[in-house]
Amino acid sequence: MFCSLNSKDDSMATNLAHLASEEVFYLTTIGRVSGRPHKVELWFALNGQTLYILHEGVVGDWIKNVERQPDVLVTIKDTQFTGKARLVKDRKEDELARQLLAGKYQKSADHLVEWVHAPLCFAVDLTI
Secondary structure (H helix, E strand, C coil): CEECCCCCCHHHHHHHHHHCCCCEEEEEEECCCCCCEEEEEEECEEECCEEEEEECCCCCHHHHHHHHCCEEEEEECCEEEEEEEEECCCHHHHHHHHHHHHHHHCCCCCCHHHHCCCCEEEEEEECC
16 A cells, blocks of 8 residues: 555544554665665654654665665555655754654663664655
8 A cells, every 4th residue: 555645634644643653664765876676674753744763883775875865665564655764963853753762662672772872863754
């Protein structure tokens, strides 16, 4: 199922809110070298129509891909959305993203305390 979010379609926003509790999503980028789809599984948190991702460690292909081509495909469960990925640069938005991700994943895993302070925070603004 492919979903385009639009303000006239409340069912899409409702569907997105329902999907927020899923553990993971799949981010499909376009390979910067190959031009082929590149899919990765990531943890996420949603705030409205923005999806947040934290990344620590080595800069992966998906990051290099979105730096070159920010148009992405987001798959949560069996629902797909298009969006634009970006590095979060605003301090307040960065803090919000980290709070949302910590609230979702840190409930039972103390070792994630460091992960919440990962150096890179990305957002995917889902297409409206």
